[in-house]
Amino acid sequence: MEEKYGIDIDNAHPKAVALIPEEFFWDGVDELAPFGSDEGDTALAEYRHWRTINPTASSLECMRWVIESLGEMPMADYNATLPDREKIQAAIADEEYDDQYYIFTLDVTVIATGFAQLVDEGFIEPANKPYIRVAIDRQRIWAEVSGTPAFAEAYTANLNVLGRALQEA
Numbered sequence: 001m002e003e004k005y006g007i008d009i010d011n012a013h014p015k016a017v018a019l020i021p022e023e024f025f026w027d028g029v030d031e032l033a034p035f036g037s038d039e040g041d042t043a044l045a046e047y048r049h050w051r052t053i054n055p056t057a058s059s060l061e062c063m064r065w066v067i068e069s070l071g072e073m074p075m076a077d078y079n080a081t082l083p084d085r086e087k088i089q090a091a092i093a094d095e096e097y098d099d100q101y102y103i104f105t106l107d108v109t110v111i112a113t114g115f116a117q118l119v120d121e122g123f124i125e126p127a128n129k130p131y132i133r134v135a136i137d138r139q140r141i142w143a144e145v146s147g148t149p150a151f152a153e154a155y156t157a158n159l160n161v162l163g164r165a166l167q168e169a
Contacts, residue, residue: 004048004120005045006028006035006041006044006045007025007026007027007028007033007034007035007036007041007044007119008026009026012026012119012120013118013119013120013121013122014122015118015122015123016118016119016122019118019165019168019169020118020161020162020165022158022161024036024158024161025115025158025161025162028041032154032155032158033158034108034111034112034115034162035112035115035116037108039104039105039108039109039112040108040109040111040112041112042109043066043108043109043112043113043116044112044116044119046113047059047062047112047113047116047117047120048116048120050062050065051120058125058127059113059114059117059125059128060125060127060128062113063075063110063113063114063127063128063131066106066109066110066113067106067110067131070105070106070109071102071106072102075131078110078131078134079130079134080130080133080134080137082134082138083134083137083138083140083141084141085141085145088103088138088141088142088145089145091103092142092145092146099142099146103138103139103142104139104142106135107134107135107136107138107139107142108135108139110131110132110134110135111132111135111136111139111162113128114128114129114131114132114135114166115132115162115165118165118169123169124166124169129166129169132166133163133166136159136162136163136166139155139159140155140156140159143155143156143159144156
């Protein structure tokens with residue numbers, strides 16, 4: 001069986017389409033959409049590949065792999081203490097710390113991995129929701145402190161939709 005590639009509303013699970021009808025979510029080139037960045041697109045493809053190899057496994061194992069390999073941290077450290085404005089500002093100011101990678105790339109990958117399950121399977125496993133929530137909350141702050149006001153406003157609007165969908169999924 002050939003693996004799907006990219007985000008495609010026409011082949012998505014109907015529950016995902018009903019839960020997130022907003023156009024940005026289904027845009028494969030919008031950098032502010034979960035699957036529009038290179039990181040999000042890769043996460044979707046990686047989740048799908050992982051699922052073909054692990055058809056009955058808990059998707060929490062995929063999330064663990066993402067956080068521990070990409071974030072280079074124990075999964076337990078990816079928690080509600082991360083979305084802290086002062087910590088994020090300090091990380092951005094630290095020239096030795098790659099916030100683009102360890103905040104943006106990691107969080108976008110966590111978000112896309114979690115929402116990939118919704119797109120393909122129609123739900124988000126409850127065990128993944130706290131990690132996705134951390135990523136969404138940290139991205140809101142990161143956008144406010146690292147980008148222009150217009151960027152922060154547009155990205156935050158999308159993150160708010162994802163937050164609502166996460167809660168309702």
